Structure formats: C-alpha cells, structure tokens
Amino acid sequence: MKKFNNKGFVLAETLVVTVFLMTIFSMIYYYFYPLIGEYEKREVYDDVDDKYSAYWIKRIIEDSGYGSSIARTSVKGKNFTQYGYLRFECKDVPNTDEKAQMCKTLVNALQVANCSSDGNMCDIFLTPYRIGDNDPTKLKNFKDTVAIQDSKKKGTKALRRFREECTGTDAACTNAFVAKCKAAHIYDQKKEDEKCKELANEKVFSSAFQEYVALLPDYRNASANNAKYRIVIRFKHTVDNNNFYSYATIEVG
Amino acid sequence: MKHLNNKGITTIEVIICFILVVTISSSMFSTVAxxxxxxxxxQYKEEIYTYKNLLTREIQDDFIKVGITEAHYDIKVTGNQTTHTVDCIMKDGTNRRLVIKQAFAYSDFHPSGSRTTDDNFMISYGTQEDLIDYPIPELGYTTNEYGKKVQDFSINNVLIKIENDNILRIYIGFYHPELTTRFGIQVICPINYVSSGRDVSSSLNLYG
Structure with a gap:
C-alpha cells in the first residue's frame, strides 16, 4: 500500500499560500471599493426632489412662450447649433407672461446652481431631445461637447464660460462675459470684476457633470410625448448647512 | 518498512506561521467590519429614501395634478413641541394639510428638551378631515440621563416659506449622527399656476 506524505507543511509553503491569499484579497478590494464610490455618486443623479424641480422648470419653458426671442441666427441659437445646447435664462421668458416673475423666484428656490437673483446664468442646459448620437438635424452632439477635456496631446480644450454665446475673439468674448456677469450682480460689488473674470475662464461643465451626462442614455428613439428638447440641470444644495451638487434631466416640448 | 517522517515543525516556524495568520485575519476582520x-x-439610507420618496410623491402628486390656489403657514410652540402647519386650498376646491411635529427630549444637542418625555417626531399629510400619519423611520436611539429616548434620526430643521405669494417652499431637514443633514424633503411648488395653453414648439424653433 502506498504511504501518505506526512511531512506536514513548512514555512515556505505557508508563505506561498499567504502571498496568494493576499494577492486575491487585494485584487478584490481594489476592484470592489471604487464601486461604493460610484454608487454614492449616483445617489445625486435624478433623485425625486430634483426630478420634481426639473418638472417645474419644464412647465415654465413649455407654458410661457419661452424662446420667441431666440432665433436660430441669434447668439443663443448659434450656441445651440454649434455646441448642442443653450443656457435657459428667465430673461428669455416674455415679460408679458406672469411666469417671468415666477421663473426668477422658482429657479432660486429650487437651488439651481449659478443662478443670479434675476434667474439668469443658471446651470440649466436646453439641448435637443437626442443628446448622444448624430442628430439627423446636424446639430452638435451635446454629449460630445460636454466630454471635451483639456488635452495638449489631443489638442482639445474644454469649453469655457466666455465662449458661450460668443463667436468673436477670446478677448472680446471675455469682456462681453464680464460685462454680463457684472450686470447680473452675482458677486459682491468690491470683488465683482475679479470674480467675473475668474468665472469667465471657468469650464462650463465640471468633471462631475461630465460623468453624469456620460451616463445618460442617448435618447435615440423619438420621444413618446413628441418632445423636441431636453433640459439638463445642475443643482447646488446649500440649505441646512449642505454643500453638494445634484443633477436631473427631463424632456421638454 | 519505510519509516514516516516525524520531524514535525520547529517553534520558529510555528511562531512565524501564527504571526502571518494573525496579520491576515486581523486585516480581513477590519475590512469586513x-x-x-x-x-x-x-440600509438606513434606503429606509430614509423610501420614506422620503413616498411622502414627496404623495404631496407632489396633489400639487402637480390638482394644483394649489392658496397656501397658509402657521407655527405653534407648546411646551417642548413645535408644530408647523401648512394649509393649502386646491384648485378643485378641496384642501390639503401638512403637519410637522417636533418634540425633543433632553440631550447634549437639545439642552432645552423635555426631561419627562421621549423624542417625538411626526409628519402628517392629507385632507383636514383625514390626516394620515407618516412616522419617520426609527434608526436607533440612545437613552438620556432621565431615561428618555433620544432618536438617532430626527427632524432637526423645518423651513417653510411662501415667496412672493406665488411659490410655496417646504424643506424638512433630517439629521442622523452618521449621515448628518444630507437627507431632507424638499417640496417647491408654484401657487395658482395657470397653464397658458401655449406650445413651446410654436415659440422656440431651433431646428434647421
């Protein structure tokens, strides 16, 4: 009868098993832990409060005669064609409509990010309904615009605020933006000039916003409600000592 | 007959193996913990989300589907209990009432809290004749030096405002020692919103 090897195990064998186990567990940890961060990020995507907030902005846009002053050839219209979005502002709601006043109060109450007291310059991006594929209308793909990052290697530069709604030189566009920013009185008057210049050079889309938009569907199929547009909104929650951003989207029209 | 190898293992080998096993086990234990x-x-977050979503949906459904024509806000303080009441008159002539009650027991955070009663928080919503209670989730508690319950999850901040007579703004802020003030219920709704019957596609045409 063949005898069993009863030598037991030695240090070398224990070490091999230990290294093997450590490698497996560190790999599990390495791949599993980022999932928690990813999950926490998604808590601020389209939550119930933001969805209802987006709904009321949608109602204002749909119900107020919004956009009658925005021609395709206007600076906003060109921005829509060139970059696949335009910034919704309460000033574009006709003054003749009672919703113009309501709009200003509403966007601030809803804590939309970057809003001035008169409801302008808010982070409400009006886009085509389809945001992620080559729209048959030849409009710029919004997802592509958002995804562009500063890269010397690729020769790309993320969109800056001063380039929005402007087709002139960088200097001219910066001056125009600073003038608009000052008129909106977002900052304290003493630091207005400096702050507005800083804002002019800020990226339009933060990295967190880029991640949110990248995760949105392309909406290739036509809307069941025949919606032509979509709004993508960034909220900044500051009530009750909070300080975090959240995001929502809803179809419009 | 061949003899078995009975050398065994030395004390040093046993000690080293033991140290290795203890190191791995303790690091794994802290990770698992x-x-x-x-x-x-x-799990707490999920309970909060379920509660928040349910209540928000109940309120917003009424506000969106029926609509508000008038809203009134009242706050009453009786003993250690604060009661916030929002009364809404709806477009169909019915009414809705939202009542938020906060009563804190004594604790380091609420030294003015009651020494004789437990923490008590309640949100009620419905018609004035038929208010439905929505008790906030119980996510653990401690007992103060007077033997009264201090809930870990509480309503710590209620902000209600009617802005420019046309926007009703309700914020019910929750607090939990681990989750802080991150979770709250926000209901913002225009008052007397009248649909103009316009169509955005007739005013906004950006397609070629």
Whole structure:
C-alpha cells in the first residue's frame, strides 16, 4: 500500500499560500471599493426632489412662450447649433407672461446652481431631445461637447464660460462675459470684476457633470410625448448647512 | 518498512506561521467590519429614501395634478413641541394639510428638551378631515440621563416659506449622527399656476 506524505507543511509553503491569499484579497478590494464610490455618486443623479424641480422648470419653458426671442441666427441659437445646447435664462421668458416673475423666484428656490437673483446664468442646459448620437438635424452632439477635456496631446480644450454665446475673439468674448456677469450682480460689488473674470475662464461643465451626462442614455428613439428638447440641470444644495451638487434631466416640448 | 517522517515543525516556524495568520485575519476582520458598518448605513439610507420618496410623491402628486390656489403657514410652540402647519386650498376646491411635529427630549444637542418625555417626531399629510400619519423611520436611539429616548434620526430643521405669494417652499431637514443633514424633503411648488395653453414648439424653433 502506498504511504501518505506526512511531512506536514513548512514555512515556505505557508508563505506561498499567504502571498496568494493576499494577492486575491487585494485584487478584490481594489476592484470592489471604487464601486461604493460610484454608487454614492449616483445617489445625486435624478433623485425625486430634483426630478420634481426639473418638472417645474419644464412647465415654465413649455407654458410661457419661452424662446420667441431666440432665433436660430441669434447668439443663443448659434450656441445651440454649434455646441448642442443653450443656457435657459428667465430673461428669455416674455415679460408679458406672469411666469417671468415666477421663473426668477422658482429657479432660486429650487437651488439651481449659478443662478443670479434675476434667474439668469443658471446651470440649466436646453439641448435637443437626442443628446448622444448624430442628430439627423446636424446639430452638435451635446454629449460630445460636454466630454471635451483639456488635452495638449489631443489638442482639445474644454469649453469655457466666455465662449458661450460668443463667436468673436477670446478677448472680446471675455469682456462681453464680464460685462454680463457684472450686470447680473452675482458677486459682491468690491470683488465683482475679479470674480467675473475668474468665472469667465471657468469650464462650463465640471468633471462631475461630465460623468453624469456620460451616463445618460442617448435618447435615440423619438420621444413618446413628441418632445423636441431636453433640459439638463445642475443643482447646488446649500440649505441646512449642505454643500453638494445634484443633477436631473427631463424632456421638454 | 519505510519509516514516516516525524520531524514535525520547529517553534520558529510555528511562531512565524501564527504571526502571518494573525496579520491576515486581523486585516480581513477590519475590512469586513468596515463593510458591515457601510452595509448598516446603506440600509438606513434606503429606509430614509423610501420614506422620503413616498411622502414627496404623495404631496407632489396633489400639487402637480390638482394644483394649489392658496397656501397658509402657521407655527405653534407648546411646551417642548413645535408644530408647523401648512394649509393649502386646491384648485378643485378641496384642501390639503401638512403637519410637522417636533418634540425633543433632553440631550447634549437639545439642552432645552423635555426631561419627562421621549423624542417625538411626526409628519402628517392629507385632507383636514383625514390626516394620515407618516412616522419617520426609527434608526436607533440612545437613552438620556432621565431615561428618555433620544432618536438617532430626527427632524432637526423645518423651513417653510411662501415667496412672493406665488411659490410655496417646504424643506424638512433630517439629521442622523452618521449621515448628518444630507437627507431632507424638499417640496417647491408654484401657487395658482395657470397653464397658458401655449406650445413651446410654436415659440422656440431651433431646428434647421
């Protein structure tokens, strides 16, 4: 009868098993832990409060005669064609409509990010309904615009605020933006000039916003409600000592 | 007959093996413990989200589908209990009432709290004749030096405002020692919103 090897195990064998186990567990940890961060990020995507907030902005846009002053050839219209979005502002709601006043109060109450007291310059991006594929209308793909990052290697530069709604030189566009920013009185008057210049050079889309938009569907199929547009909104929650951003989207029209 | 190898293992080998096994086990234990803590917090979050979503949907459904024509806000303080009441008259002539009650027991955070009663928080919503209670989730509690319950999850901040007579703004802020003030219920709704019957596609045409 063949005898069993009863030598037991030695240090070398224990070490091999230990290294093997450590490698497996560190790999599990390495791949599993980022999932928690990813999950926490998604808590601020389209939550119930933001969805209802987006709904009321949608109602204002749909119900107020919004956009009658925005021609395709206007600076906003060109921005829509060139970059696949335009910034919704309460000033574009006709003054003749009672919703113009309501709009200003509403966007601030809803804590939309970057809003001035008169409801302008808010982070409400009006886009085509389809945001992620080559729209048959030849409009710029919004997802592509958002995804562009500063890269010397690729020769790309993320969109800056001063380039929005402007087709002139960088200097001219910066001056125009600073003038608009000052008129909106977002900052304290003493630091207005400096702050507005800083804002002019800020990226339009933060990295967190880029991640949110990248995760949105392309909406290739036509809307069941025949919606032509979509709004993508960034909220900044500051009530009750909070300080975090959240995001929502809803179809419009 | 061949003899068995009975050399065994030396004391040093045993000690080294023991140290290795203890190191791996302890590091694994701390990781598992951290994940378990995370799991409990996620469970709390889920309960909060379920509660928040349910209540928000109830309120917003009424506000959106029926619409508000008038809203009134009242706050009453009786003893250690604060009661916030929002009364809404709806477009169909019915009414809705939202009542938020906060009563804190004595604790380091609420030294003016009651020494004779437990923490008590309640949100009620419905018609004035038929208010439905929505008790906030119980996510653990401690007992103060007077033997009264201090809930870990509480309504710590209620902000209600009617802005420019046309926007009703309700914020019910929750607090939990681990989750802080991150979770709250926000209901913002225009008052007397009249649909103009316009169509955005007739005013906004950006397609070629």
């Amino acid at each position: 951290a994940f378990n803590e995370k799991r409990i917090l996620e």
